Structure formats: C-alpha cells, structure tokens
Amino acid sequence: MNLLRSTLLALAFAPAAFAQTNPFVDPYIAVRAPVFALTHARVVDGLGHAPLENQTLVLRDGRIAALGADGTVAIPAGAAVQDLAGKTVLPGFVMVHEHLFYSSITKGPFHVNEMEFSFPRLYLAAGVTSARTTGSMEPYTDLQVKKDIDAGRALGPKLHLTAPYFDGEGTGITQLHAVASAAAAERMANYWADEGFTSLKMYQNLPLDIMAAAIKAAHARGLHVTGHIGRVGYREAAEAGIDNLEHGFMAMSDFNAGRKPGDASSPLANYQALEKLDPAGPEINALIRLLVDRHVALTSTLAIFETFTPGRRVASQAELDTLAPPLRESYLTRWAAIQTQNNPLFRAAFARNLQLEAQFFRAGGHLVVGTDPTGYGGCIAGYGNWRAIELLVEAGLTPVEAIQVATSNGAKLLKIDATVGSIEPGKAADLVVVNGDPTKAISDLRKTETVFKDGVGYDTRKILESVKGLVGIQ
Template sequence: MHKILIVFIFAAFFSAPVFSQIKFSDETKKYIEYNDSINVFKNALLIDGKGNDTKPHQTIIISNGKIIWIGDDTKASIPKGAKTIDLNGKTLMPGLVMLHEHMYISAPSMETRQFFMHQLPLTFPRLYLAAGATTIRTAGNIEPYADLNLKKDIETGKVPGPSIEATAPYMDGNQSPFQQLNKLDKPENAINFVNYWADQGFTSFKGYMFLDKLTLKAAIDAVHKRKLKITAHLCSVTYREAAEMGIDQLEHGFLASTDFVTDKKENQCPPNADEIFAKLNVQSDSVRSFLKFLIDKKTIITSTLAVFEGFTTTQPAPSAELLSYFSPDSRDFYLNLFARLKSAKAPSDYDKAFANNAKMEKMFYEMGGLLTVGTDPTGNGGTIAGFGNWRAIELLVEADGFTPLEAIKIATQNGSIALGFDKTIGTIEIGKSADLLIIDGDPSKNISDLRKVQFVFKNGVGYNSKKLFESVKGKVGFN
C-alpha cells in the first residue's frame, strides 16, 4: 500500500517538465545543472545532519523541491521517467546553515589605521552557494539596501546565491571607532532604529561592541516585540548581562566575552580582555557556572573560529587555490598581514585565548548549549565566503575536538534551530526542503572532504559548484 501511495504522489507531480516557478535569469541558468520536478538520488552515502551514523546505499526522492522519500536502494520505487542521479557512493548531506556571514570584506586604511568594509555583491553570494551554504544569516551589514535588494534578486532568480536571513545594520554606541556604523546613544533611539529597519524587511538584528546596557536592553525588547531575533558581538556589555536581558544569541564563541575582567567598568570595553582570557582556567567552577547560566537562559553561541585563526601565529599558510580568488590589492593586503603575524617567535596571548575559546565552545556544547557556526569574512582579510565556511567547520574538529558528524550537525541542524527554521531545513527528512550537497568524498571521516562539493541543491534546484567558483576567480575585493 505504501509503494502504491508513493507512485500516486509521483504521478500527481510528474506532469510538469520542471518544478520551479522561479523564472531564472540567463545568468543564473549558467550554473543550474538540475531543475526537474522529480529527482531521484540513488546509491548515496547519507549524512542526515542530526549527528547519526552515515547510511550507505540510500535513495532519496525529491519532488517540487521537497524530500518525499528516504530509504534503502532495494526498497525504493522509482517512477518511470524520473531524473535519476546515481551517486556511486558519494555523500549526500544537508546544505550548510551558516550564521555569521557578511556581504563585505575587510578594507582597512593603512594610512589612517581605520577599519572599513567593502561590499561584494557579486563574488560573495556565489562563493557561499558554491561551498554548500544554502542558508545564511548576514549578522550585520554596512549597506542595508544592497543586502535587501540582493536577497530579493536571489529569491526571484536574477542572481545565484543562498537563501538569506537578513540582519539589519549594526547597532553600536557612541564610543565606536567604526565610521560606517550607526551610533545609538539612548534607548529610544534603539527602539526607533529597530522599528524602522523591521519595517524595511529585516528579520534579525545585531548589537555591537560599544552599545551600553540600557540601549541594548531597549533594542532586545523592541526586537522581541516584533517577534524577531537579536544577536550581538559584545564588549562594553558582558555575556551575563546580555543573557539576563534575554538576548537570543551571542557571536564569536567566548572570545568577545568580558565577563572575566575583574576590574571591568560598567558600559566600557576593557583593553585587556584578550590577555585575561588567555590566562583563564577554563576548567574552573566559575567558568562552568558561567556556561550553565548561559545555557539556562537558552542563549545560543555562534562559533567563528576561522576569522580568529587569522590572528594566531599558528595559522596555516594560504593555499594557491585560495589566493587565486583575490583581486591583487586584496591579496597583497592579506599576505602582508599574514607575514607579520607568522614572524612571531613564540605563541602569543591571542594563541592562548584562541585555545581557551575552543575548549569553552566544546564544554558549552557538552553541557547542553546550542552551538552554531559562522564565517565572519573580516579580520585579516584572508577569511572569505566559501573557503571561510569550510575552514570554520574544519576548526570545529581540529581546534574544538568535535567529531566530523558533530561538526556537520552544528553547521546544519543547529543553525536551522537557531533561526527557527528547523521544521523546513537543516536535516534530510521527509517533508523538508531539498537543500542538499553532493560531495565526492566522505566528510564523516575526513571533515575536509566538505571541500569536494560538486553540486548544491537549493529548494530542489541543483547548481554546479565548480562553475560558480570559476565565475569569481580573481574578483574577490573588486565586487
């Protein structure tokens, strides 16, 4: 009876030559390999995104962009004429759900030593999608209308890219040195800010380093009144203070925490937080109590190891492949800073802080906290979309000590839970969106096999990863 029902479902959908109602532009069509109403993947090594062991010889059937059947190859009923893709043992896993992404790159001024960001509306959306990120949260922007218009262009098929959960412009305080950010100096300004940008279409918000307690609390309450979510990169306010206010999420693992600075002044960002964090005994009762407090408050933590690795003396040298994607000026800036950091003779306080953060992320997860992962393509200029996604997930294994399957769960299911999208994306289950990656390897054994992604399916439409990558070579930094 079950097989008969499945065949009936197939028949109902099979009359349409393609499932997608989106009218893709000619440019987007260049990268689409599959756009059929029904696709059947057979002989797949299945990673479901929930942390379960892999399953070989699996068939997954998608119809009209949704997963409608999963099971052993021998039990599958394949409809006549359906598009069948024999994976020959390749991995099929959920698309990545990455929660600290941006559409800009670091562009500091070496003359004035000020920090600027440069929007990359062409290269970054393609790199995210090519690497397997089917859903991203932008976690702050410096060109709000550019982000909103990009989101719309992707949704309408005009340009290729991931599904975007758009975060409003940063909310920072008067002490902020960043010229491109809005500086909010009192609670009523935060409330007006939230309501304005929510009306424009942004669905998440982000507090920044120099926001004071009263203004952050007003922002949190205003966001929640709109039934939206808010995260923060803190410094002037501690994690404990923000969690007490009811903030949904905190960024950068624990490297942005100033909770352990004993002489910290209220509403001020201490200059020695990294040094103190480097000397922290992460196995102490105070640290465990701190983590338990955050977990009890249901505060989500986003790991962003890739961007912080770029300031350690132990970071690996960039590959020739990575460098081939940079424009000349962006590449030179990155390589100059990389050489200065690598010239250090001994481990720095930052190296020790990085290691402590990795230990605390693992402790937080094992104690029951919800850990997610993101890229943050800023920092030393070498962490970019796509490649940075992969490195952030690899470091969950290399630095934090997670198993590959745990790291994949953090980068898929956990991200979807944090966004409130876990009913539709994040795992391979019947009824969910067909956001899937085909990988010529087994990342459950070697996490770096994530770099072998061949096709990225978003809502059942299959994009050629290699073609997307090739389209932006030498352009990161230009646009």
C-alpha cells in the first residue's frame, strides 16, 4: 500500500518535463498566447474613474502593453484577438481578509480544516488574483500552497501570507497558540518573518503591551500588522502603530458600556454598543479621524457577518453545490435557526456597520475588503468575494467605488500597487472579464467568464465545476 501511494503521488506531482502537461492547471486555461488583444471592451480601471467604452487592450508576455480606444491601438501582427463587445474588463481583485481554511462540523471547541485545493481555485475563479491570508492555522501548508501556485503547479491567486494568530489566553480555539509575553511576541514575529510570511495578525485576547511589542518587531522586519482585536480598542491599537483593523466596526470595543482598558470584549457587547452609537456623534467621528490621520486601513468583511444576521440571503444553489454534503446540511440548519431566533440586535449592528464603513470611506479612510470564509460555513471563498463587493454597494458605495476598494485599495495596502490593482500599461495582466456591466448592476460580477493572471486566461466555469462537493474536505 505504501509503495502504491508513493507511486501515485510521484505521478501526480511529476514535473512538466515528464508529463508535458499539468493536469492540475492546463485543463482550466482558456487563453494563453504571447500576444493577445481584447477589443470593444468596457474597461473599469480600478482607480475610481468612470468606465471607458469600446477599448482595446494588448497583453504581451503577461503584462498590459497598451490600452486605448478601439482604432487607436495597433494590434500586433499575429496576436490572438477576442471581441468583448458588451462585456466588461476589471482589474483582478486584491482581497485582504482571506483564508485557506474552512470551519468544520464539531461538537467541541471551534475547529477549522485546511482547504488547500478548493479555496485557491475558488478565489481565482471569482477573479481574485492577489490575496492576503489574514491568519494561518497550518502555516507550512500555506507556504507550500503559495510555492506550488507560484511555480505553476496549482491554480490560485498570488498569495501574501499572514503568520499564525497572535492571541492571548482564553480564546477557546485549541488551534491557536497564546503569546505569553512581549519577548515571546518578538521571537514569534522574527521566526515567521524568517519563514517567509509578510504580515502578522493580532487577535481578540492579546493584551496591549504584547501587541505593541509584536507591532514594533514586525515593523523592524518590514512586515505590516493587522488585527481582529477586542481586549485592545481601535484607538489604542492605532496609537500603538497598527496598520490595519479587520471587520469594519463590528469588532470595535471602544464604546462598550463600562469598558476599562484591558477588559475582554465579546461580540454581544460590541453589537450592543454599535446599536446605541450615534453615527453623527463626536466620539465615533473623532475615532474615524484618528484612523484616517494615522493611515490605518479598515477591512470590510460584510459577507461573513451577513451569515449571522436574520433576514439576509441564504446561500445560492451554486454555493450549496460547492459544499460537501455534511457541511451543506450543517449550514442550512444553522441558517434556519438564525432566522427563527430573529435577533433584532444582530440586524441593528449589521445595519449600523454598513453605515459606518461608508462614513469611513467618505471621510477619506483607506477601506479595503475581504471575505473571511469562516463562521458556521455560510461564507466561502470565491462566491463570498463577489458577495463582499455587492455588500459594499448596499452600504452606499457606487459600484465603481466598490471595485476600487476591491482592487487598487487592496494593492496599496499590500504595497504591490506598482504592479497590480489597476488596469494601466506596464502592469501585470491580471484581469476579470464579465459578461455584463457591474457598474450598473454589481451582481453582474457573478457572470465572470475569464480571469487573467499574468496574461494567462482561466475559465471560471470549469474551475467552479472542479470543486463541487469538495469544500469542507480539501
């Protein structure tokens, strides 16, 4: 049996020179040519500008070589050409709260399983060409997945890896390691920087002194720091130098009733404070001003919080088909229970957070977006990314602004905007082709046909078909 297993693995992962094809990648490639032209396209550049109609893009050696109105751009002799009349081209999405794991069904403590096969595929199929994994449970699996994708052995986005969570005692998640001291935080930051991770994530029970030490150590190594925090308030974290805060204002503990510095927080207390918060009040506007002035980015993760909110959508049939049967049943049971409970507090907190995220954006805040495919299984990679952008529009952003948040804003946070995040000559040909106009109906994102990464076009439908029934398994 061991010999058989070894032989099968050797064949499965044989180098391209041996098989001449890569069965994990090649069947999903729709377009691959040294020079390729897209004509008659509607182009949304990702920088917040109005869409341009009837445009021609020339892609050469994985980059955007030219962009201009039809008839003004010379199409090189021998170039492959695709007519995109009636279709829209967007930059590849740069999503910054993603994971390579998914919640499993357990009767004990919260637990997740790594989705090293299905999730990278789902991200790419939805148009996510760059993604930050905001917190790792299996760090060496994440490293290997990134290595395989970068080498062309697997499908997926360009990954920017966040190290395992920096948390304190009392999280209740057995897969997390509590960081006991400032010295331990410094050691941990340096260790994961040496291993190749580019960011750290502070978690809910981490005390301020340990968080400050981790931030200092990370910045010394050129890593950026984000956080889903609670024991530390948003103002305290900003003053300690954090670069990014996760979950919009849903994780904010600053205004919790009776809160003292260092107190533990809870979702219930956070939601109660949000419900009572006056968006026009001086306290929240002073906090928003502080975040803007200190250039602290805020990550919107509306798609995950929607799953806990009564009266919201149930997953589409396409999403349900992606789940392994036991996970599908578990999700539907929990969703139905949330509707039955119909907790008005969850509705009110979700609605207030929508309002505050738009308020932060309008105040000049650096709003970015991600999926956070965790919870009880209602938000998954790929489909959740589309939903996250749709919900930004529900919050009050225009479709063009929501696309900007999901593209160039994410690229600026990760400091990769010189090469990705917008459609401009010289940048990587990371593009999303949509059979519709998401600037008029943002839900047209679900009509994505082809996703280009470094000039290679992948067939969205074929990739989605390849992972049906696998989410929750691998």
